[in-house]
Every structure is written in structure tokens, then in C-alpha cells.
Amino acid sequence: IDNDTMIVFTSDNGPHNEGGADPKHRHGAQNPQFFKSYGMMDGIKRDCWEGGMRVPTLVRWPARIPKGQISLQPGQFHDWLATLADAAGVPVPARSDGVSLLPTLTGHADQQKPGIIYSEYNxxxxxxxxKDFLGEHKGAERGQQQIVFVDGLKGLRMGVKDADKDFMIFDTLNDPQESKDLASSKPELQARMKAAALSNRRASLPSKTVFDTALVPAVETKGAASPGLKWSLxxxxxxxxxxxxxxxxxxxxHGVAPSPSVKMNGPRKRGVELTGFVKVPADGEYTFxxxxDANKGSKAFVRLHGMELIDADKTYEPGAEVSSDLGDRKNPVYLKAGLHPIRIGYVGNAGPASKLVLKWEGPGLSKQEIPAFAFSHDGGAE
Structure with a gap:
């Protein structure tokens, strides 16, 4: 049992300086400076500096994980759902934002899929x-904070009042105290970080932030896109x-379908993934x-960019129509005109054919099925 058991030991984020339960020591009972709990970093809980975000993790599984390994591969807590599903031999759920860390843990880091590292806090x-903090980090205004990792570098912006505010950019692997802002030397990365920050999130109503109505940028492609969506069965x-x-x-x-609504015959128990782009005709807010089909066991899940768009999975009634809104609350997606990557997963356990119908409504568009000419694939999003 010991040999075949995975034990994961980690922590909540950031040392905190709230008071304790003892009325005589309500202030300062928890003092991060006493043991220098933030280590070689700046920031405490509620800061998006590394000291408020980064925590260690210890993993032991003698049967699978070589002892004595150290990995600086960054991950986020949502990766552990994917990791534990993978370890248990069950599929990673589409509605998880995480990727399995088993390749890194088992000594095959070259096979590790990149994950999403994103956080916002107001x-x-x-x-x-x-005294241990750098001068510019002392007394820094928090406000609306946001971090995103792109190409292994961390983007951080604080006190955000405009979704187009520039990120500070840090190489936290080699500079955990975030002493050197690389933003001035990386204008192209700045643009990609802004796009990633908007395209991996959805508004969480009733909370309101400056990001909620910001238009998610379309993607550029490296070559001409071909009609239809790629599918794999x-x-x-x-x-x-x-x-x-x-x-x-x-x-x-494998194949290409003109649109998600095309019926696909196949084995009675199957899963289908459709990938490609959907071309949004105009800037504005959209509902999908x-x-x-009504076959027993039919489920689906849709992502636009990295964001969850439609969840027709756990509580879904086959054949019913569900939207990108949050129940009875409107929750539109704000999109720039142009191509947006879309990924649709479908599973069905009965019936002769699979069928999906995807509709939208938006600027100048009444609720209608998305036309086939709006879908394309390949081109390679940059």
C-alpha cells in the first residue's frame, strides 16, 4: 500500500499577518517576518507578488516517482485534479482547466503539456x-491585480483600472524576488500576455471587474484557413x-466537418472532438x-480560446438547449471581430448518430445557428 500510494503535501498561498484568536494578541499574532515565511520573495497573502502566490509541493509515490527529484515546473492547483485523474487511470475532465503533471513527476518532463497559470484578485x-522587501515593492497599491504566465515568464499588473494596462514582466525562475522588470524589452510578449489574460477567463457574476467587458482579441493565423472543423473520433x-x-x-x-451540426455515424459508444476557429463578424457581446441529440448519455463541453464557454456535461439533459449564460443570469462573451479558436467535446453512448447544434446571437444577429462558413481550421494560431 505504501509503495502504491501517492501523497501530495502543499499549502495555501502566502504567509498572512491577520490577528490570532487570543484577544490580547489580536494584532500581530501571525508575523510573517518572524520566520521570514516569504523566503527569497516579496509579498504576503493578498499580494500577487511571488511571496503571496508561490508555495512548495512535496510528492511521494515510490512506485512511480523517482526519489530526490526537484522540479521548478510551475503549476496551479487546478493541475492536481488532472494529475489525480491521470494517476487513477480515468480521463481528465474537459471542464478542468488543468493538465496532468504526471510526466514531470515521473521524470519525463520533456513530455509535459503546458498548462494555464492565471490569477486575479481585487x-x-x-x-x-x-525590511526584506525591495523598495518599489514596499507599500505597493494592490487594487485589481492580475497575473498570467506566457512562455515561462510572469506578467503582473496591480491597481488595474483599464484592461489595457501594461504588465510588469518577470523571469521568476531566475529572479524570484521580481527585481528586474523585463517589460520594456518584450513588447510582443506584452501583447500576448494581454490577450492570454482576457481569453482564459470568464466573468464571475455578480462580481464586476474592468476585464469583464473588455473585448477578447481575435487570433492571427500563419496561413490560409480551410473551411470546416477538424474532428477526431x-x-x-x-x-x-x-x-x-x-x-x-x-x-x-479523423476528418473535417463543415460545422458541428453534421451527423457523424460511428460506434455506438464514442467521443468526438471538433477543433478549429469560429469567425466572429463584429465587435461586441455574444451569447452562445x-x-x-437526445440519445441517452449524450454530453458536450465547449471552450472558446481557453475559457469555458458552454458546460453541457454533468447535469445536462440530452437534447436540451443550454447557453453560455449563468443559469437565468445574462453572462455575455465580449469578442473582437475575427477568428477565435473553438474546441468542442462530445460523448454519446447510444443511438445511431451524433449531432450538435451550436447557435449564437450578437451585434446585428438574432439567435440563429452559426453558419458553416463561419468555421475553419488549420492556419496555426499565433
Whole structure:
């Protein structure tokens, strides 16, 4: 049992300086400076500096993980759902934002899929002026904070009142105290960080931030896109819509469909992934709708860029129409005109054919099925 058990030991983020339960020591009972709990970093809980975000993790699994390894591969807590699913031999759910860290843990870091590292936090006050902190980090205004990692570098912006505010950019692997801002030398990365920050999030109502109505940028492609969506078919029964990118089994068939609504015959128990782009005709707010066939066990999940767009999985009634709204609350997606990457996962356990219907409504568009000419694939998003 000991040999075959994975133990993961980690922590909540950031040392905190709240008071304790003892009325006589309500202030200062927890003093991050006492043990220098922030280590070689600046920041405490509620800061998006590394000291408020980064925590260590210890993992032990003698049967699979070589002892004595150290990895500086960054990850986020959502990666552990994917990792534990992978370790248990079940598909990683599509609705998880995480990627399995098993390749890194088992000594195969070259096979590690890149994950999403993103956070935003809105709180008043300032970073404390501890003597160990760099001068510019002492008393820094917090406000609306946001971090995103792109190409292994961390983008951080604080006190955000405009979604186009520039990020500070840090190489936290070699500079954990974030002493050198690389932003001035990386204008192209700055633009990609802004796009990644908007395209990996959805508004969480009723909370309001400056990012909620910011238009998600379209992507440029390296070459001419071809009509239709690529599809891959996987045989088998799936308890939920998997992240097909992390599925261990190989696809049984591949092809191109003009749109998601095309019926695809195949084995009675199957999963299908459709990938490509949807061309948004005009800047503005959009609502998307999806329905599957009424076959028992039919489920679907849709992502636009990295964001969750439509969840027709766990509580979904096959054949019903669901939208990108939050229940009965409007929750539009704000998009720039142009191409936006779309990924649709479908599983079905009965019936002769699979079918999906994807609709939208937006600027100048009444609710209608998305036309086939709006879908394309290849081109390679930059």
C-alpha cells in the first residue's frame, strides 16, 4: 500500500499577518517576518507578488516517482485534479482547466503539456513595508491585480483600472524576488500576455471587474484557413466529456466537418472532438447556445480560446438547449471581430448518430445557428 500510494503535501498561498484568536494578541499574532515565511520573495497573502502566490509541493509515490527529484515546473492547483485523474487511470475532465503533471513527476518532463497559470484578485490596501522587501515593492497599491504566465515568464499588473494596462514582466525562475522588470524589452510578449489574460477567463457574476467587458482579441493565423472543423473520433464509453488532448488512447478516425451540426455515424459508444476557429463578424457581446441529440448519455463541453464557454456535461439533459449564460443570469462573451479558436467535446453512448447544434446571437444577429462558413481550421494560431 505504501509503495502504491501517492501523497501530495502543499499549502495555501502566502504567509498572512491577520490577528490570532487570543484577544490580547489580536494584532500581530501571525508575523510573517518572524520566520521570514516569504523566503527569497516579496509579498504576503493578498499580494500577487511571488511571496503571496508561490508555495512548495512535496510528492511521494515510490512506485512511480523517482526519489530526490526537484522540479521548478510551475503549476496551479487546478493541475492536481488532472494529475489525480491521470494517476487513477480515468480521463481528465474537459471542464478542468488543468493538465496532468504526471510526466514531470515521473521524470519525463520533456513530455509535459503546458498548462494555464492565471490569477486575479481585487483587494484594498498595500503590500507591507517589510525590511526584506525591495523598495518599489514596499507599500505597493494592490487594487485589481492580475497575473498570467506566457512562455515561462510572469506578467503582473496591480491597481488595474483599464484592461489595457501594461504588465510588469518577470523571469521568476531566475529572479524570484521580481527585481528586474523585463517589460520594456518584450513588447510582443506584452501583447500576448494581454490577450492570454482576457481569453482564459470568464466573468464571475455578480462580481464586476474592468476585464469583464473588455473585448477578447481575435487570433492571427500563419496561413490560409480551410473551411470546416477538424474532428477526431474515439471509441469507448466516457463517464464525462474528457479533455481529448490528454486522452491516452489514439483516435479511431479523423476528418473535417463543415460545422458541428453534421451527423457523424460511428460506434455506438464514442467521443468526438471538433477543433478549429469560429469567425466572429463584429465587435461586441455574444451569447452562445448548444444542444445535442437526445440519445441517452449524450454530453458536450465547449471552450472558446481557453475559457469555458458552454458546460453541457454533468447535469445536462440530452437534447436540451443550454447557453453560455449563468443559469437565468445574462453572462455575455465580449469578442473582437475575427477568428477565435473553438474546441468542442462530445460523448454519446447510444443511438445511431451524433449531432450538435451550436447557435449564437450578437451585434446585428438574432439567435440563429452559426453558419458553416463561419468555421475553419488549420492556419496555426499565433
Amino acid at each position: 483587494v484594498g490596501g498595500k503590500t507591507p513595508g517589510y 474515439y471509441e469507448g464509453e466516457f463517464p464525462w466529456v474528457p479533455d481529448f488532448r490528454q486522452l491516452k488512447k489514439q483516435a479511431a478516425a 447556445y448548444l444542444s445535442t
